[in-house]
Amino acid sequence: MSPAELKRAAAARAVGLVEDGMRLGLGTGSTAALFVELLGETVRAGLSVVGVPTSEATRKAAQAAGIPLTTLDDTPELDLTIDGADEIDPQLRLIKGGGGALLREKIVAAASRRMVVIVDGAKRVETLGRFPLPIEVVPFGLGATTRAVAAAIRASGCDGPLTIRKGADGAPFLTDGGHLILDAGLARIPDPEALAHALVAVPGVVEHGLFIGLATGAIVAEAADGQPRIVTLGAA
Ligand SMILES: O=C(CO)[C@H](O)[C@H](O)COP(=O)(O)O
Missing domain, CATH: 3.40.50.1360 (Rossmann fold)
Incomplete structure (x- = not known):
């Protein structure tokens, strides 16, 4: 099927x-x-x-x-x-x-x-993380926000590359709210609650894909x- x-x-x-x-x-x-x-x-x-x-x-x-x-x-x-x-x-x-x-x-x-x-x-x-975790961020301060997101990810026991999502035309993908998305390739998220708490504390992060x-x-x-x-x- x-x-x-x-x-x-x-x-x-x-x-x-x-x-x-x-x-x-x-x-x-x-x-x-x-x-x-x-x-x-x-x-x-x-x-x-x-x-x-x-x-x-x-x-x-x-x-x-x-x-x-x-x-x-x-x-x-x-x-x-x-x-x-x-x-x-x-x-x-x-x-x-x-x-x-x-x-x-x-x-x-x-x-x-x-x-x-x-x-x-x-x-x-069994464990979340194989699918890259989307993290929605405001365009202002993208470089600083990306560094802070990477630090939050490491502090919660995860690691992996952050990639700015691109659209089909190769330009950065914009959400309906006009924001960017960082896709975090973490492979494994051992403590989703800890990661969620760490991400929402980063200024510039609008939302993340952990529900x-x-x-x-x-x-x-x-x-x-x-x-x-x-x-x-x-x-x-
Ligand atoms: O979260 C979503 C969109 O933001 C979708 O629900 C998720 O990506 C699953 O999509 P699909 O049903 O096409 O596999």
């Missing part, structure tokens, strides 16, 4: 969690995009929900799918967020931000009573005999 088929299976299962009248957080990335597409089908069939998109890309996709949208200003508390992830560990700790939407994703997840992560089985890890204590459940689609097999973690 292809990763795309597994992602679709996880997204389809997540649509089953949505109830009439729910206020939803809509994640970003290829798996979340499949959820938005499938949710749009149920909305067009009569389901009533409102969604808060976690990126401009998701906003466009949700509008195209016919999903009514709101904002966290008008709807500050959400019932359920469905989002993808780059890695998930057994404690439901995540690395997110491969699509560059980590800041809005974390704000939306924190405003939600429940966050259910949808992933294919390849995203499950700790936010996901309440996960829907993992694995391949079994050529068919998707759904495994749920936590409350999902």
Whole structure:
């Protein structure tokens, strides 16, 4: 089975969690995009929900799918967020931000009573860190911020190169908030909580891709005999 088929299976299962009248957080990335597409089908069939998109890309996709949208200003508390992830560990700790939407994703997840992560089985890890950790920083003072981030990483028992993310055109990638992303190739993050605390203390760091204590459940689609097999973690 292809990763795309597994992602679709996880997204389809997540649509089953949505109830009439729910206020939803809509994640970003290829798996979340499949959820938005499938949710749009149920909305067009009569389901009533409102969604808060976690990126401009998701906003466009949700509008195209016919999903009514709101904002966290008008709807500050959400019932359920469905989002993808780059890695998930057994404690439901995540690395997110491969699509560059980590800041809005974390704000939306924190405003939600429940966050259910949808992933294919390849995203499950025992220890976070194989996927480079995205760290969103303001452009001002980039050199000094990068040094301080490197020191914070070392102080929390990790090490590895920091790379400024580039877009397809080779120019620095800019987030929806106009910030840059440093991708930290750490290979292994033995203490994600310590690293998270160290990173938020660095002036110039806007957010990082460690999502700790936010996901309440996960829907993992694995391949079994050529068919998707759904495994749920936590409350999902
Ligand atoms: O965090 C994200 C975007 O910022 C995505 O959820 C994450 O990168 C997973 O993406 P995909 O579903 O395409 O594998």
